[in-house]
Amino acid sequence: MVKKLFFIATLLYIGATASAENYQVKSPDGKIVAELSTDKALSLSFKYNGSKLLQESSIGVVLSDGMDLGKNPKVASRKISNHRETIQAPFYRQPSIETSYQELNLKLKNGFGIILRAYDEGVAYRFYTQRKGKTIILNETAAYQFGKDKKAWLPYTTTPEKPFAMAFQNIYHETRLDTAKQDLAFLPATIDCGKAKVTILESDLQNYPGMWLKANGSKQDQEKGILRAAFAPYPKEMAYYPWRHMSYVKSANDYIAISSGKRSYPWRIFAITEHDTQMPTNNLVYALAAPNKIGDTSWIKPGKVAWDWWNDWNLKGVDFKAGINFETYKYYIDFAHNHGLEYIVLDEGWYNSKEGSILKPIEDIQLPKLIEYGKSKGVDIVLWAVFNVMDENLETICKTYADMGIKGFKVDFMDRDDQTAIEMVERLAACTAKHHLILDLHGIYKPHGLNRTYPNILNYESVFGMEECRWTEAKNDMPLYDVTFPYIRMMAGQVDFTPGAMRNGTRDNWKAIYTKPISMGTRCHQAACYIVQDSPFTMLADTPTNYEADEPYTRYIASLPVVFDKTIVPQGEIGKYIVTARKKGNDWYVGGQSNWDERTLTLKFDFLTDGDYEAIVLKDGINANHDAEDYKIEKSDIHQNSEMKIHLASGGGFVIKVIKK
Template sequence: MRTRLMLPVLLLLAAQAWSQTALQKFAVQSPLKKLKIDITVQDSVTYAVALNGKPVLLPSAISMHFGNIRAGRNAVVKQTHKHNVRSEITPPFGQFSRLKNNYNELEIDFEQHYSIIFRAYDEGIAYRFSTDFNEPVKVVSEQAIFRLAGDPEAVFPESDVYTSWEVPYVKYKNVSAIAEGKKAISPALFGQPDGVKIVVAESDLLDYPGMYLQKSGGTIRGNWAPYPAKTELGSWGNFVSVVKERKDYLAETPGKRAYPWRVVIATAQEKDLLVNQLIYKLATPPAIQDLSWIKPGKAAWEWWHDAMLPGSETPSGMQNRNTALYKKYIDFAAQNKLEYLMIDAGWSNVYDLKKVKPETDVFELARYAKGRNVDLFLWCVATTLLNDLEGNLDFIRSTGAVGIKVDFFDRDDQLAIQWFEKIAQAAADRHLMIDFHGCSKPTGLERKYPNIVNYEAVRGAECSKWDLTANPDQHLLTSFVRMPAGPLDYTPGSMRNATKETFKPVDPGLPSTQGTRCHELAMFVIFNQPLAMLCDSPMEYAKYPDVMQFLSAVPTAFEDTKALDGKVGQYAVMAKKKAGSWYIGAMTNWDARTVELDFSFLPDAKTYHMTLYTDAADAGTDASHYTVKTMQVTRKTRLKLRLAKGGGAVAMVRP
């Protein structure tokens, strides 16, 4: 009897001993110990994140399924490596000329020939899988769970499809209020009651589908477009590659590779989201050695205002886009020191870009522009470009153009993500810059290929032509949620400005925008746009020489950037430095408010000359009204600015 009782007891003790042996815990902290990642390895791999000792993410499971291999399940640790990195990145252009790249890293190698790398920066954390399989594999599925602590508020850029990134933001008081199954593009933002803001995103997306975020099982999980099985041309103009059928897996990929970073940005200072560069830091370093030909700048652009030049002797409008009309735009760009003219859709056949329309001589336009210190960007459709990528890019280069605007990708499955890199590399080989439109959100590819000078993936000014969604409320979410991902081609610059009550969409014709004139100008400072469009008509800008003084002077790439103040969805105040001068931008949502400018960011005690553009006293009822004044400031200056509803302010501060 005693023998029969002892056997179960021994088995129980053995099981407990095995369980205690199998459970392994690891941790990595950021350099200043702001953020901590706690990792647990047992039958699954989970990670938890704390900011200043308070939970941000509760233990969240991560795994990848490769056929008969399930990385992150029943994991057996082989060895670990720790790396403490203190380095510096020097971006060729952007919001900073130097970035501190300080992080602590833990790499866990597993017996099943894969690793998981965790990085802790003071501004956020990230993890990625890496595999060392001998044969190519199919990624059947990925598990990326983000178990947010508590029930935070959410800013969710909702999308029920895998084809659009120009979506409005939807605000929820709590994650629990998001409907089960509802999906959003990333990045998305979550806010805890104590003011901590969390942005969930990804970085270094290469040869893999883009990550969406979905409410599933009561929490937020990663979601991806399955691998395409059948595609055909359709959608807009019948020239978009549309996925009609999909496989039952995500990707076909080499066995030896690293996968995208899953990123969690967390901060107690929400204004810091305006300058967060974590996604850029995590991306692959430049693959291009000679960057001297890549030049950020501003561009005249005809599409938004339907190529209309009211009062001009030259016939204008979309039906009159020709060599003579485009020379007027080149003259405007030259007179106002704009580096580029963007020629949008219409200069060539959408199915064969080598078939140039005879009324628009792009060869002559490039020659004429070059003589006036202006260069050309030419628009094209992604599928058309890819039909003969090498030949088409050779042709574009032969015209004398220096860049391309590639539009209507409308996909981010694995094959589409391959297109972005393929185009970037081939364009770089020919010294062509790229502005991606109709594209998925940036994830740092512009670091690997700095010839990518902008991306759309934003609810931009074009929407003013047909709906109400491009408005100050959206702008003040875009600044905090979308901008951490990377550059955005919003295309600001409207000189027809309307209040919430007076705005009406116009298409075709001359559209207007919501918000004040100074709000529109502030986007040239607040938004990160290395290639910036001036969306309105040259004839309209000619009416406001003081506005053009600012638009001509404001750079699109800077040496340093300061987030002076800001609250998600409410207001933002920033200062950016270039060549000893500072450019200040402030903008608010539909709530009027007063913000204080604190000039202590100025680096020395000398006196600076400031030109200040502010909302006029009646800008709340006539959004086009503004005032301009000059004054002297020092680092001790404090200045209160009244921002109208949907208002803004800009300033140029020079030694």
């Protein structure tokens, strides 16, 4: 799946310099220079176009035997090489990735080492060990120093009393590092360094806990703009919540990880972007992940989904009682079939969650009969489950439901990222792939490239998504978040945002209603989610009868692809607006969203090839600032040199299908 061309591997390379204690690598375009220093302590720094973005920052790993890799490191050997890769990327934002980098492999005398890479898109490093036997890691240390008065976007934990036990769903807090809260923040996080933005991510997170960041309260850390790494400790004792049979960490050890034998540890990534429009298409997390382990991916089918939970099973005008029963899901299947949707999801309630009896579907849904009905309509079924409930009887569950005709699982409520949680997710990915089942990972930590390793993982949540509209407060500004997270969170991978609301609110009249939820922003803002967001398994979150009441709109969004041949972001600014353009075959799909500020954009179509195109425009109606559900569909002819002015209402959006004639 990966073609590698290694074209110069020597002990020294022109352009990569070293002194007795300092070792440099440069990006292929020469703009980025990263440096490791081994003078008394191990530290990392890097520059972009001559401007230092990361000041000398101490890094290391502390072992249970007292060794600290960051202190007095002794170099055994170094090797610098250049690499170019073509990476196949099924169901990603493009079908393949071309990337190149310069690599430093610094082997230490203590049996460990560090690899440093410079790409055109950023810098990455990872530790590795060549030791045999068991290694207990007390901590991995990092004090990333960005300098005084730097602005950052940090997503804090929502449970400060138990910071590592949370759903990884929060808005971004825009703050200065010297005045940032001391709460833990999960990744990714972005720092504005002036000349460029730096986004901290990680990849290839195998048998190891996820990284968090914290602004320290010391005066020195505040003045230097330091973010320190933190990790969930290794669990000692697990327990269960009475509802959903969901497991949680009751007590923990004083170390973060256990590993055996020779291995590499996760990549620490600094994505560097001079322009905001480069952020949503940065590919470093995917490129640095472990290659495909499952081989053939032809059986994996992305698609759109008719979903029950967000709309609270609110069918109306039907002659049966809507709920978790056969007739309701038959209606969802009919709707999916009539609108070309590939799937329905049976969310919580199809088995007794409190008992965790996942192998005993409730009788009301008549699951085997429902599966057969779906097959007759060309609609497949995906089942919701709790992570640990799946894991505790994994092989039996996967085989039973794959044999029955189920096509995948939406797995929920991980709510932690310690080492054992990471290991559980990989077990689920491997076993479901074995049985040709897809995965939608909900209630989970941010992506770290596991969808490259197991391409049957089509989606991740770790996003402040549409479900929040059922209970959040207006201060949690979702239109603002919607034009922030594509620049930050989507660097890590695709999102399970679950868009498609048909009840839409303005800034003045939106309110949270659990049983009949309303989105913040316009209906066209919702439609644009299908283009702006990377999401190869995406929901039509509202009720089928609401969609059927507006067939022109529903047919429009149902016809949008979910995987594409090319993705670009022609214009946008983090926290203000975004315009994304994606190519599929000869056609293009352009989507844009705004925060609560209305704005008029001038769109150019210079990304088109020669020829004539028809533009089918879905845009905010003239009254959308008063009634967020107002929209208009219009058509026009365009070509490569065309320009189009389009007005976005407050919290507005648009979609344009650009169809080649």
